[in-house]
Amino acid sequence: MAAVIFTDYSSSTAAAAAAVARLLPSSRYRFGDGVLHSRQSLLLHFAPRNPIMLRTTATSCASASPSVVTASMVAETSAKVIDGKSIAKQIRDEITVEISRMKDTVGVVPGLAVILVGDRKDSATYVRNKKKACESVGINSYEVNLPEDSTEQEVLKHISGFNDDPTVHGILVQLPLPSHMNEQNILNSVCIEKDVDGFHPLNIGRLAMRGREPLFVSCTPKGCIELLHRYGVEIKGRRAVVIGRSNIVGTPAALLLQREDATVSVVHSRTKNPEEITRQADIIIAAVGQANMVRGNWIKPGAVVIDVGINAVEDAKSAKGYRLVGDVCYEEACKIASAITPVPGGVGPMTIAMLLSNTLSSAKRIHNFK
Numbered sequence: 187m188a189a190v191i192f193t194d195y196s197s198s199t200a201a202a203a204a205a206v207a208r209l210l211p212s213s214r215y216r217f218g219d220g221v222l223h224s225r226q227s228l229l230l231h232f233a234p235r236n237p238i239m240l241r242t243t244a245t246s247c248a249s250a251s252p253s254v255v256t257a258s259m260v261a262e263t264s265a266k267v268i269d270g271k272s273i274a275k276q277i278r279d280e281i282t283v284e285i286s287r288m289k290d291t292v293g294v295v296p297g298l299a300v301i302l303v304g305d306r307k308d309s310a311t312y313v314r315n316k317k318k319a320c321e322s323v324g325i326n327s328y329e330v331n332l333p334e335d336s337t338e339q340e341v342l343k344h345i346s347g348f349n350d351d352p353t354v355h356g357i358l359v360q361l362p363l364p365s366h367m368n369e370q371n372i373l374n375s376v377c378i379e380k381d382v383d384g385f386h387p388l389n390i391g392r393l394a395m396r397g398r399e400p401l402f403v404s405c406t407p408k409g410c411i412e413l414l415h416r417y418g419v420e421i422k423g424r425r426a427v428v429i430g431r432s433n434i435v436g437t438p439a440a441l442l443l444q445r446e447d448a449t450v451s452v453v454h455s456r457t458k459n460p461e462e463i464t465r466q467a468d469i470i471i472a473a474v475g476q477a478n479m480v481r482g483n484w485i486k487p488g489a490v491v492i493d494v495g496i497n498a499v500e501d502a503k504s505a506k507g508y509r510l511v512g513d514v515c516y517e518e519a520c521k522i523a524s525a526i527t528p529v530p531g532g533v534g535p536m537t538i539a540m541l542l543s544n545t546l547s548s549a550k551r552i553h554n555f556k
C-alpha cells in the first residue's frame with residue numbers, strides 16, 4: 187500500500203503530501219513523530235468524545251469528517267483575523283530601511299545562500315519566493331540547485347564553501363531533502379553563525395536552555411510569536427498548547443512560548459484526549475500537517491489560534507482542483523476563537539519575513555553593526 191507521509195515539521199511537506207493523498211484515497215498517514223496511522227484511526231483518535239451537541243454540516247470541515255459542536259460554539263461571534271501577509275510586508279519594509287542604513291554606514295550588504303536539492307515543485311516555489319523577497323529588501327542571494335541524485339558530499343562541499351565566504355551571512359538548505367541524504371549531517375555542517383534557519387542542534391539546544399541564547403530561532407515558530415506580539419496578545423502566564431512536536435516547528439514553538447513565560451503543553455500523536463488538553467489553552471499553535479484536524483470544540487472560547495498547517499484538499503470549484511487549508515477547521519474556529527490566522531496568508535508569509543530578519547541580524551552581528 188502506498189504510504190503518504192505527513193510530517194508536522196514542514197508546511198510545504200504537508201501540502202505536497204496532502205496533494206498526493208488526494209490521489210491515494212486508501213493511503214496511510216504519518217503523524218508528526220513518524221508513526222503511521224490510517225485515515226480512519228486518526229479520525230477516531232481525534233474524534234470528539236462527549237457529543238452533547240448540535241450537528242453541523244454547514245462547514246467545509248464537516249465534509250472532511252462529521253462534526254459536532256456545542257451550542258456556545260455557534261454563537262455569531264467572529265474572531266479577529268491575524269493578517270500574516272500584511273505583518274510580513276511591514277517587517278520587510280522595516281528590514282529594507284535597516285539594510286540601506288547598514289549599506290550607507292559600513293558598506294555591507296547582507297547575503298543569503300540557498301541550496302535546493304531535487305525537483306520538488308513546492309520547494310522550488312519557496313526558494314523562488316525567498317529569492318524575490320531578498321531582492322525586495324536589498325539582500326544579495328546566492329542559489330545552488332543540485333539534481334535529486336546528488337550525493338551528500340556535494341551538498342556538504344557547497345555548505346563548506348558558503349561557510350568560508352565572507353559575503354554570505356546566512357545559509358539554508360531547503361527541506362525536505364531527498365531520502366538518500368542524511369538531513370542531520372547536512373544541517374550540522376552549516377556554521378552556527380550563519381544558520382539563519384535555526385536548525386543547527388546548537389541553536390535549538392541553546393533555545394531549550396535557560397540563560398543561554400540561540401544565535402537564530404527557526405523562522406516559522408519565530409513568525410508565530412512575532413504575530414502574537416504584533417497583535418498585542420499577552421503570552422506571559424497564559425496557558426499555551428502546541429499541537430505537533432517536530433524539530434523545526436512544534437518543539438521550538440513550545441520552547442519559545444515557555445521563554446515568554448507561558449505554561450506550555452505539547453499535544454502529539456500519542457496524547458490521550460488531545461481535544462481536552464487543547465480546550466484549556468488560551469493560545470493554540472497547530473503544526474501537525476493534518477487538514478482541519480482541530481475542530482471548533484477543541485477550542486476554548488476567546489482563545490488565540492495560530493495555524494501553521496498548509497494542506498492541499500480537493501476542491502472541484504478551484505481551477506487547480508485543490509485549495510489550501512490549515513490544521514484548524516477555520517469555519518468552526520473563527521466562531522469561537524478571539525483571533526485566528528488564516529491559511530493561506532497567516533503564518534506562511536511570516537516564515538520568509540523571519541528569514542530576512544535572521545539574515546539581517548546575522549550580517550549585523552558579523553560586522554558588529556548596531
Ligand SMILES: Nc1nc2c(c(=O)[nH]1)N[C@@H](CN(C=O)c1ccc(C(=O)N[C@@H](CCC(=O)O)C(=O)O)cc1)CN2
Binds near residue numbers: 198312360529535
Ligand atoms: N530550509 C527550510 N525548509 C523549509 C522551511 C524552512 O523554514 N526552511 N519551511 C517550509 C517551507 N517554506 C519555506 O521554506 C514556506 C512554506 C510556506 C510559505 C508560505 O508563504 N505559504 C503561503 C501559501 C503558499 C502557497 O500558496 O502554496 C501561505 O501560507 O500563505 C512560505 C515558506 C518547509 N521547508
